[in-house]
Amino acid sequence: MLNARALTELLTLNTDDTLCKQWWLMTPNGTLLAYSQPSGIKTLRNKAAVVALSWQEHQLLMQPQPNDSEQDEDEASTSRTREPVVSLRALTIESTTSNVLTTRVQAGLLLSLEGGVPPRRHGFEPKTSAEGDDDAVYPPEDTAGAATSSEELTTSRPSSTMSNAAISILRLQRKKLDALADAILDELERTGQIVGFTIVKLYENGTNGHAARPKVLIPEKVSPDGLKLLQASLDVHERKGLSPQELEEVIGEYDALIVRSETKVTAALLAAGKRLRVVARAGVGVDNVDLDAATKLGIIVVNSPQGNINAAAEHTIALLMATARNIDIASASLKSGKWERSKLVGVEVKGKTLAIIGLGKVGLTVARAAGGLGMDLIAFDPYANTSLAASANVEIVSTMDELLKQADFLTIHTPLIASTKGMISANELAKMKKTARVLNVARGGMFDEAALLEALEAGTIAGAGIDVFTSEPPAPDDNASKLIAHPKVVATPHLGASTVEAQENVSIDVCTQVISILSGQMPRSAVNAPLILPEEYRTLSPFVSLLEKMGSLYTQHFQPPSASQPRKIFHLTYTGALASAQTTKPLFAAFLKGLLTPITSSESLNINLVNAEIVAKERGILINESRSREEDLESSSGFASSVTLTARVAPRSPSVSRVPDPFSQAQKRDQDHTITGFVSANTPYISRLGRFECRFIPSGTLLICRNFDSPGKIGVVGGRLGKAGVNIRFMSVAPIDEDEGEVDGKGNGEGKNEALMILGIAGSVSKEVKESLVGEDGVLEAGVVVL
Numbered sequence: 001m002l003n004a005r006a007l008t009e010l011l012t013l014n015t016d017d018t019l020c021k022q023w024w025l026m027t028p029n030g031t032l033l034a035y036s037q038p039s040g041i042k043t044l045r046n047k048a049a050v051v052a053l054s055w056q057e058h059q060l061l062m063q064p065q066p067n068d069s070e071q072d073e074d075e076a077s078t079s080r081t082r083e084p085v086v087s088l089r090a091l092t093i094e095s096t097t098s099n100v101l102t103t104r105v106q107a108g109l110l111l112s113l114e115g116g117v118p119p120r121r122h123g124f125e126p127k128t129s130a131e132g133d134d135d136a137v138y139p140p141e142d143t144a145g146a147a148t149s150s151e152e153l154t155t156s157r158p159s160s161t162m163s164n165a166a167i168s169i170l171r172l173q174r175k176k177l178d179a180l181a182d183a184i185l186d187e188l189e190r191t192g193q194i195v196g197f198t199i200v201k202l203y204e205n206g207t208n209g210h211a212a213r214p215k216v217l218i219p220e221k222v223s224p225d226g227l228k229l230l231q232a233s234l235d236v237h238e239r240k241g242l243s244p245q246e247l248e249e250v251i252g253e254y255d256a257l258i259v260r261s262e263t264k265v266t267a268a269l270l271a272a273g274k275r276l277r278v279v280a281r282a283g284v285g286v287d288n289v290d291l292d293a294a295t296k297l298g299i300i301v302v303n304s305p306q307g308n309i310n311a312a313a314e315h316t317i318a319l320l321m322a323t324a325r326n327i328d329i330a331s332a333s334l335k336s337g338k339w340e341r342s343k344l345v346g347v348e349v350k351g352k353t354l355a356i357i358g359l360g361k362v363g364l365t366v367a368r369a370a371g372g373l374g375m376d377l378i379a380f381d382p383y384a385n386t387s388l389a390a391s392a393n394v395e396i397v398s399t400m401d402e403l404l405k406q407a408d409f410l411t412i413h414t415p416l417i418a419s420t421k422g423m424i425s426a427n428e429l430a431k432m433k434k435t436a437r438v439l440n441v442a443r444g445g446m447f448d449e450a451a452l453l454e455a456l457e458a459g460t461i462a463g464a465g466i467d468v469f470t471s472e473p474p475a476p477d478d479n480a481s482k483l484i485a486h487p488k489v490v491a492t493p494h495l496g497a498s499t500v501e502a503q504e505n506v507s508i509d510v511c512t513q514v515i516s517i518l519s520g521q522m523p524r525s526a527v528n529a530p531l532i533l534p535e536e537y538r539t540l541s542p543f544v545s546l547l548e549k550m551g552s553l554y555t556q557h558f559q560p561p562s563a564s565q566p567r568k569i570f571h572l573t574y575t576g577a578l579a580s581a582q583t584t585k586p587l588f589a590a591f592l593k594g595l596l597t598p599i600t601s602s603e604s605l606n607i608n609l610v611n612a613e614i615v616a617k618e619r620g621i622l623i624n625e626s627r628s629r630e631e632d633l634e635s636s637s638g639f640a641s642s643v644t645l646t647a648r649v650a651p652r653s654p655s656v657s658r659v660p661d662p663f664s665q666a667q668k669r670d671q672d673h674t675i676t677g678f679v680s681a682n683t684p685y686i687s688r689l690g691r692f693e694c695r696f697i698p699s700g701t702l703l704i705c706r707n708f709d710s711p712g713k714i715g716v717v718g719g720r721l722g723k724a725g726v727n728i729r730f731m732s733v734a735p736i737d738e739d740e741g742e743v744d745g746k747g748n749g750e751g752k753n754e755a756l757m758i759l760g761i762a763g764s765v766s767k768e769v770k771e772s773l774v775g776e777d778g779v780l781e782a783g784v785v786v787l
């Protein structure tokens, strides 16, 4: 199965502005499957069989459009200068060793580019035929710009909606891509360049050759402005009117869910969403989303914290005025043919006190508008920003009682949380003036609806303007329904955010975030995930990969299933430039993911930034992180940052002695399991494995042998593998660290004459072959890890 998510991450994590501007991954039917964000990707070395289309925009700018001559002067020049003529520059298949394949595939594909600008030659020359005509180049003179047959590949113009990403959907001719897919898979199977399960296959379902794009489910009315953005790279399904049960039945197909306030995103729904990566709330309040459940499952929840604030505030003012001037009764009366004036005398708001509970974004916006109406403003909010309050002329009162007593109009703008549920009940209403009117444009449930109904009937509260209800829509016999029917109530059906402008804002806001998340980027306003700036994320990306590999290497090398007691205490030390990173959360999450992947079914493992800490806690894993700014790291080691993992048996009590004890230090070191890694040219390397100094890329199938450090061992291992038909991709010998060899944990120098041999294997090594390596010829241990 194609893992589109992994692919997108893979592409994104390998961004490097210096090489390609952008990488795209297409399915055989030409749909865009994954693309790099926002501007580039480094060559994907060691990632077998990543198929990507890449081009460099700057090479293609200023290319005249074919129809420029038909355009008027201004338009033509705009088109020349602003619109890049996107063209295929190269199709690249990266695998550790195979360039031949790349060449062959390029040939087949590039021929079918329609009307494209000839790509700049870069690296090797593409050929015109799969059979390999060495002299031919793409595009051949007679086909460039003239492909009009059904075998053509068309480019569409970049979508203006995808900010930096110059989106251009290349429709690849199906037949050729099918052939391409077959060629790749054949080649991979033949050469064995298949790395674990992360192998990129071209087919989603392996049967019909149609790879699915990530799917987004939208069960409510969300403005089309944002949906258009989604459509460029995702499958968007608007399915209104699904019952909760139907929703649970279908959610398993979807990668993202976009809701407003009507959909209850329960723990059960989230659990059924096996592929879900993001729940987006096209609005502010996330009280309809089970945040704890989402966090545990590693599902990011995003909202639009600003998009509808103004709409909600304006609606509050509308209800304020409507209750003050009996607008809805007056309107209904007039429509029923009556002309009632003396009955409908209202009150003015100017000079009256507006009491605000919750002086956040909506509360402050209401305050500013009400200030303009000449109202006196007071607020109760223990967490209010006092300088913002002062600038809006709002007096913060220290108790709710004080607020209630003074209020002529009371409005609530807090979120619905445990501490605010039922916060205005009979007790609070009883403390208010009889002439007071109350407003609720926040959430049903803040007011005790029964108590409010009673107060209105008893005449101890003069009126209410209500937009939100405990249950929406309210059942006919609910107190909410009675409130709606009450003559002193102006009611609207949760319309606070229902303006064209607000809906456009929230839709674009959350859809952009859904795209970001599904393409491996961080969202702008995640409710349950730490905020990481894109720039920072990019800097950390290569280390994310390193940490995942280190975690996986640790589990497979030091803690194979046969190991007696898994270690659960880990120390990660970030040294050098990495020590100044603002956050290391992505590294923590990646390490944990790597650590658990080899011992957990992929179904149940979804570890990411959102849930890493919870998962670690649940499994009793303690990961301590520390930073070391070794100034001379770069000069001593040749790289700017490194990470050292130390796995310990049990917590260490702080040393009582201040005098270092070399023997006990060595003994402790021997018990520790250590791995050190670094990143060079965006590629992760391991530079220490246990007691051994090494340098290898943690990727693919590795055979790791511990042997006596004496001549002939390489020959022995190489010979045995050769006989067993096992191909060696690379080999690296790791001598023992000098300090480690001097004194081992037992204090007798045993083990100092040892080395590790790390062999990159094409394909797999059977248990028998592995066992046959260990024995008299000086190989003490042999293990296989797949990274």
Ligand SMILES: NC(=O)C1=CN([C@@H]2O[C@H](COP(=O)(O)OP(=O)(O)OC[C@H]3O[C@@H](n4cnc5c(N)ncnc54)[C@H](O)[C@@H]3O)[C@@H](O)[C@H]2O)C=CC1
Pocket (backbone or CB within 6 Å): 283, 284, 285, 286, 305, 308, 309, 312, 357, 358, 359, 360, 361, 362, 363, 380, 381, 382, 383, 384, 413, 414, 415, 416, 419, 420, 441, 442, 443, 467, 468, 494, 495, 496, 497, 498
């Ligand atoms: N009716 C509608 O269509 C809409 C309703 N809303 C609702 O408006 C509410 C407020 O939204 P924002 O202003 O954006 O939120 P916000 O988070 O900016 O402000 C909430 C404020 O409430 C305060 N607060 C929290 N607990 C409190 C307590 N126990 N007592 C007093 N103050 C407390 C906080 O300190 C904060 O200042 C949310 O419930 C949201 O769902 C928002 C948009 C549209």
Ligand SMILES: O=C(O)C(=O)COP(=O)(O)O
Pocket (backbone or CB within 6 Å): 260, 261, 262, 282, 283, 284, 285, 286, 308, 494, 495, 496, 497, 498
């Ligand atoms: O944004 C909010 O909190 C709202 O209450 C708006 O709800 P809606 O999206 O209109 O269902």
